[in-house]
Amino acid sequence: MDDVMVQFLCEDNLRADIFIEGLPGIGQVGKLVAEHMIRELGAEKIAEIHSMYFPPQVFIENDGNVRMANNEVYFCDGPRKIAFLIGDHQSGSNRGHYVLTEKYLDIAERIGVKRIYALGGFGVGHLVDVPRVFSAVNQLALRPQVEEAGGTFEREDPVNGIIGAAGLLLGLGARRNMEGICLMGETSGYIVDPKSAQSVLSVLSRLIGMDVDTRLLNERATEMEQVIAHLQETERLKSDEELRYIG
Amino acid sequence: MDDVMVQFLCEDNLRADIFIEGLPGIGQVGKLVAEHMIRELGAEKIAEIHSMYFPPQVFIENDGNVRMANNEVYFCDGPRKIAFLIGDHQSGSNRGHYVLTEKYLDIAERIGVKRIYALGGFGVGHLVDVPRVFSAVNQLALRPQVEEAGGTFEREDPVNGIIGAAGLLLGLGARRNMEGICLMGETSGYIVDPKSAQSVLSVLSRLIGMDVDTRLLNERATEMEQVIAHLQETERLKSDEELRYIG
Amino acid sequence: MDDVMVQFLCEDNLRADIFIEGLPGIGQVGKLVAEHMIRELGAEKIAEIHSMYFPPQVFIENDGNVRMANNEVYFCDGPRKIAFLIGDHQSGSNRGHYVLTEKYLDIAERIGVKRIYALGGFGVGHLVDVPRVFSAVNQLALRPQVEEAGGTFEREDPVNGIIGAAGLLLGLGARRNMEGICLMGETSGYIVDPKSAQSVLSVLSRLIGMDVDTRLLNERATEMEQVIAHLQETERLKSDEELRYIG
Amino acid sequence: MDDVMVQFLCEDNLRADIFIEGLPGIGQVGKLVAEHMIRELGAEKIAEIHSMYFPPQVFIENDGNVRMANNEVYFCDGPRKIAFLIGDHQSGSNRGHYVLTEKYLDIAERIGVKRIYALGGFGVGHLVDVPRVFSAVNQLALRPQVEEAGGTFEREDPVNGIIGAAGLLLGLGARRNMEGICLMGETSGYIVDPKSAQSVLSVLSRLIGMDVDTRLLNERATEMEQVIAHLQETERLKSDEELRYIG
Numbered sequence: 009m010d011d012v013m014v015q016f017l018c019e020d021n022l023r024a025d026i027f028i029e030g031l032p033g034i035g036q037v038g039k040l041v042a043e044h045m046i047r048e049l050g051a052e053k054i055a056e057i058h059s060m061y062f063p064p065q066v067f068i069e070n071d072g073n074v075r076m077a078n079n080e081v082y083f084c085d086g087p088r089k090i091a092f093l094i095g096d097h098q099s100g101s102n103r104g105h106y107v108l109t110e111k112y113l114d115i116a117e118r119i120g121v122k123r124i125y126a127l128g129g130f131g132v133g134h135l136v137d138v139p140r141v142f143s144a145v146n147q148l149a150l151r152p153q154v155e156e157a158g159g160t161f162e163r164e165d166p167v168n169g170i171i172g173a174a175g176l177l178l179g180l181g182a183r184r185n186m187e188g189i190c191l192m193g194e195t196s197g198y199i200v201d202p203k204s205a206q207s208v209l210s211v212l213s214r215l216i217g218m219d220v221d222t223r224l225l226n227e228r229a230t231e232m233e234q235v236i237a238h239l240q241e242t243e244r245l246k247s248d249e250e251l252r253y254i255g
Numbered sequence: 256m257d258d259v260m261v262q263f264l265c266e267d268n269l270r271a272d273i274f275i276e277g278l279p280g281i282g283q284v285g286k287l288v289a290e291h292m293i294r295e296l297g298a299e300k301i302a303e304i305h306s307m308y309f310p311p312q313v314f315i316e317n318d319g320n321v322r323m324a325n326n327e328v329y330f331c332d333g334p335r336k337i338a339f340l341i342g343d344h345q346s347g348s349n350r351g352h353y354v355l356t357e358k359y360l361d362i363a364e365r366i367g368v369k370r371i372y373a374l375g376g377f378g379v380g381h382l383v384d385v386p387r388v389f390s391a392v393n394q395l396a397l398r399p400q401v402e403e404a405g406g407t408f409e410r411e412d413p414v415n416g417i418i419g420a421a422g423l424l425l426g427l428g429a430r431r432n433m434e435g436i437c438l439m440g441e442t443s444g445y446i447v448d449p450k451s452a453q454s455v456l457s458v459l460s461r462l463i464g465m466d467v468d469t470r471l472l473n474e475r476a477t478e479m480e481q482v483i484a485h486l487q488e489t490e491r492l493k494s495d496e497e498l499r500y501i502g
Numbered sequence: 503m504d505d506v507m508v509q510f511l512c513e514d515n516l517r518a519d520i521f522i523e524g525l526p527g528i529g530q531v532g533k534l535v536a537e538h539m540i541r542e543l544g545a546e547k548i549a550e551i552h553s554m555y556f557p558p559q560v561f562i563e564n565d566g567n568v569r570m571a572n573n574e575v576y577f578c579d580g581p582r583k584i585a586f587l588i589g590d591h592q593s594g595s596n597r598g599h600y601v602l603t604e605k606y607l608d609i610a611e612r613i614g615v616k617r618i619y620a621l622g623g624f625g626v627g628h629l630v631d632v633p634r635v636f637s638a639v640n641q642l643a644l645r646p647q648v649e650e651a652g653g654t655f656e657r658e659d660p661v662n663g664i665i666g667a668a669g670l671l672l673g674l675g676a677r678r679n680m681e682g683i684c685l686m687g688e689t690s691g692y693i694v695d696p697k698s699a700q701s702v703l704s705v706l707s708r709l710i711g712m713d714v715d716t717r718l719l720n721e722r723a724t725e726m727e728q729v730i731a732h733l734q735e736t737e738r739l740k741s742d743e744e745l746r747y748i749g
Numbered sequence: 750m751d752d753v754m755v756q757f758l759c760e761d762n763l764r765a766d767i768f769i770e771g772l773p774g775i776g777q778v779g780k781l782v783a784e785h786m787i788r789e790l791g792a793e794k795i796a797e798i799h800s801m802y803f804p805p806q807v808f809i810e811n812d813g814n815v816r817m818a819n820n821e822v823y824f825c826d827g828p829r830k831i832a833f834l835i836g837d838h839q840s841g842s843n844r845g846h847y848v849l850t851e852k853y854l855d856i857a858e859r860i861g862v863k864r865i866y867a868l869g870g871f872g873v874g875h876l877v878d879v880p881r882v883f884s885a886v887n888q889l890a891l892r893p894q895v896e897e898a899g900g901t902f903e904r905e906d907p908v909n910g911i912i913g914a915a916g917l918l919l920g921l922g923a924r925r926n927m928e929g930i931c932l933m934g935e936t937s938g939y940i941v942d943p944k945s946a947q948s949v950l951s952v953l954s955r956l957i958g959m960d961v962d963t964r965l966l967n968e969r970a971t972e973m974e975q976v977i978a979h980l981q982e983t984e985r986l987k988s989d990e991e992l993r994y995i996g
Contacts, residue, residue: 064352105558
């Protein structure tokens, strides 16, 4: 077994212009967006990626069948040809991040990708009403269109960097002359955040010029808001009660 | 020295249908079962596995002789031809789990193995009266026979995955077209658990259609129950005494 | 991608006698000195170093453009030809320190370097009024000139060793017959320390026989002293107030 | 640079029968014995070992010169030809222990070694009046002569294993048909222990049939006993004083 094994399930002549990465990360924001798009657009799996840099683990599916931890590439053959990278894991080691990202770029190159969108969350440590979409690019010329689509390049805190696959896809992608745009939805960092995912999806949709039905994502966001409201109410009642004891 | 070194002690034409893994793990359940079967069936050692992924350590035997940490393959030449994988260690690193499991599968392939049984424990955090045998397969077609033999595919908790050699033997084994069945005995996770091993052995015996004398395992289970009962009685007396002080 | 990738931006016939290392470290002393010299002497970038031993990270520049974590070599084509090694990171692993240092030495050899100055800080755990410059050499014959230039070889504490690139540049450099001098500015270890950097620059200037304008470094040192004085005053007021409460 | 680099300083036709390992370890017992013998027997350095598995570090000698962390082989050309392995470090990783030990055995093989003595300490957690020398062998036939020389194969605690170079020299040495004897001096594990080293040296001297002047080691042991006695007296006075306050 090689350190990374890519198994293609598609014919050789597949071509995609856009590569969208949504691997696990803060608030699962990127993962939510990419998985939502795959479902809505009916994208199909074209490759599986196994690696010694993933945990030595199988998952047990509901039917009792096991499935190896892996990452996957999906392909959407619509008006826009899009490849998606989603999966169970990012690398467990520094070295693995580099090795895996190079493999992701090999796949992207193989199918003719010109532009990469790396999706993620940006943790701010508190709940956010209208999540902004912090952005970064690997060619300055890309900045205007990102701003036009609603992404921001301002930052409250000094955002020092982007860690993991999202960052390296832009950095190492630049060396292969691929355009790279990173969209990071503002998120608390404490919860899986479909609301932040909505913001990212909204910017991304404008950037790729495609409408994606957001109903399911909206529902998940509403559910999550109800969960949070319920938790906050419980907290409030508890603290009222404590005050009563004190008073 | 290679990363993994397999030293065969047998002739080339050895053939086994079944490969049973019982490496160290939760409650030592798999280890207890495999070692018990090796003893009862009079299996003989056919290979030694040394690896840089094992701790840099020798054990001192009772006679003062040292023995390198290793894993071993045993072979039972009875009505059913069975290979057993037991040993001192699982890998100390993620990568090692992958590399070692590939070597285990190389051995299994070399001797013609068609089906792998990966044995282990499943920790539930409390003592269990009648340990269930949680099961997983790497081909859905295997599920009915496991259920018939008494294994269960229900789960109280969401069992997320199987970590280490047991999981990878199923996952990587599937890619070599080997059938894989994982049997995990319910166990507290706090003690070496021969009672859980009894449950696993009972399901396994039915699956492989072989009666294995379980007297020695029963004795160990009875001993362990007496140890636990004694510990619980001591706890009870201690807490009675504390109550007396308070009262 | 190789473990370490060096990308030269210069012609092949570049020649430098001196190699000055100022990578991140205690008090950022070496980094401050090297970056100050690069700015004052108008040195130009001649190589970029990327490595899997650096964190898997990109930095976001103020304009929103990303930049991969890297180290860089600068070249000063003045009366003295000097190469500078600065950058974002030291290695994240023991092995990486060795591999990267060998690459740094390859670069130094390629451009004809005869002598290496490794700059750093030496943490003493308290603020220092007149930072000494603790020194070490990789050939005893170099000691007199270092002492003449104001470096000291005395030590209050037993300084056991020099860890990371600075130490290995001297140790591995000796095996390539390169002279190596390590200058470590006394520093608290708690703050970025331009004052300690002044001391190191002063010794280094005499050693290489070059005047470097230190105005900017002096300004930073003055600023830092004001910050420290302000912090100390705040502390004093706070403790006075506490005394008043008690009294 | 290779992972491990051995630099020989001797001619090719050097021959030694015995290889004595005294690398750093518990109580520095093995190191004390080997360094004492090297000094007393006037052994000379014949090889230096550098490795990426050692910390990335140089030591600063008293004269200000740096020295890379390394291990060294010494050779004693007396009535008995003996090679000694001493040094600054054991490996920092599991893998490194295996790789380095194979290199040590390569050296031993190159100079014709038939028998290895691996020296170390065995920590018991309390001060010991007459340290025993716990022993292990890699061929049962070696046991009688070790017992005759005063080594013991009894154990109070279950000694599970020998970790690091000492253990692997016996384990991996057996596979090269080299005899291996491990002598572990009983020691508290809290201090550098010349007294335990005396015990080990005494057994070793009988085994190799050589008298080694132990005066210097005795002096160090006496000094250490005075240090301990002083510490114990200080402790006693302190606790007396505390009792006085209470009383």
